Amino acid sequence: MKLNEDLLREICEYMGSDLNSAPCKIIREHMEACHNCEVYVDKIKKTVEIYRFADQQEKIPDKISKKLFACLNLDDLTKTCDQ
Amino acid sequence: MENNLPEEQLVIRAKQGDRTALSQLVIDYSSRIYHLGLRLSGNRQDAEDILQETFMIMVKKIGQFQGKSSFYTWLYRIAVNVGLRKLKSKPRRYDHISINDPDFERISAETAHEWPQLDFEIINDSRFRQKLDRLIEQLPEKYRTVFILRDLHELSTEDTSRILQITPSNTKIRLMRARNFLKEHLENMLKAEVLT
Numbered sequence: 649m650k651l652n653e654d655l656l657r658e659i660c661e662y663m664g665s666d667l668n669s670a671p672c673k674i675i676r677e678h679m680e681a682c683h684n685c686e687v688y689v690d691k692i693k694k695t696v697e698i699y700r701f702a703d704q705q706e707k708i709p710d711k712i713s714k715k716l717f718a719c720l721n722l723d724d725l726t727k728t729c730d731q
Numbered sequence: 732m733e734n735n736l737p738e739e740q741l742v743i744r745a746k747q748g749d750r751t752a753l754s755q756l757v758i759d760y761s762s763r764i765y766h767l768g769l770r771l772s773g774n775r776q777d778a779e780d781i782l783q784e785t786f787m788i789m790v791k792k793i794g795q796f797q798g799k800s801s802f803y804t805w806l807y808r809i810a811v812n813v814g815l816r817k818l819k820s821k822p823r824r825y826d827h828i829s830i831n832d833p834d835f836e837r838i839s840a841e842t843a844h845e846w847p848q849l850d851f852e853i854i855n856d857s858r859f860r861q862k863l864d865r866l867i868e869q870l871p872e873k874y875r876t877v878f879i880l881r882d883l884h885e886l887s888t889e890d891t892s893r894i895l896q897i898t899p900s901n902t903k904i905r906l907m908r909a910r911n912f913l914k915e916h917l918e919n920m921l922k923a924e925v926l927t
Binding site: 661682683684685686687688690691692694695696697698699700701702703705706707708709712713715716717719720722 | 750753754757761762765766769770775779782783786787790833838839841842843844845846849851854855860863867878882883903910911913914917918
């Protein structure tokens with residue numbers, strides 16, 4: 649299996665190690681042969697992507713923004729700032 | 732006011748009482764703080780309360796901001812504290828499930844099946860999104876906050892550690908457990924979606 653550098657970086661990130669550290673070298677050797685590890689990290693990435701996508705769909709409602717500026721006594725300035 | 736002033740300048744002006752600069756900071760961060768509140772609390776009313784209280788504190792205390800950390804770290808810390816305080820004042824909607832480290836023995840022993848390409852229509856379905864919301868709410872706060880800050884708001888390990896006042900290694904461990912928990916349960920949800 650071709651070593652996926654991004655994947656290795658991701659795993660090392662969990663461990664707080666840099667890519668040339670001893671633990672990362674061991675991981676590198678292992679991942680050259682291990683499909684399961686690659687699949688595992690891919691699923692973690694997709695989990696994060698799913699939540700990020702869901703969050704992007706949820707916009708702050710206009711009326712909540714307006715209420716916020718009114719409550720901070722800044723509502724007279726929002727038009728200037730938006731321009 | 733000049734457009735696109737660097738944040739540092741906006742903060743200096745806001746500290747001096749410049750309302751336009753203050754207003755720009757609110758514009759720049761209100762969406763992020765709303766999303767943070769929404770994910771922390773799991774409902775829109777509490778998210779709105781967290782948003783308002785966070786910025787009221789910001790307006791009141793910006794004069795005391797000394798610039799020892801970045802402005803956004805300071806603001807996020809206020810928001811997280813407001814959010815966690817709000818959570819504590821309410822009964823939990825879900826029982827928390829125990830959170831474990833990944834079962835590496837099982838991962839290496841079983842045959843790994845890849846997930847299909849993500850179908851964003853399924854994810855955008857309101858029923859599926861409700862399930863996503865419920866799932867993240869089941870994470871104990873100490874894991875949920877790390878997942879929100881690191882993965883959803885894309886803050887660094889160092890900034891997340893500063894905001895939550897925990898060590899970077901603690902941040903990493905909590906993130907690993909949160910991700911693993913969500914992945915395990917999402918896997919079952921995705922299987923159910925494909926089968927139904």
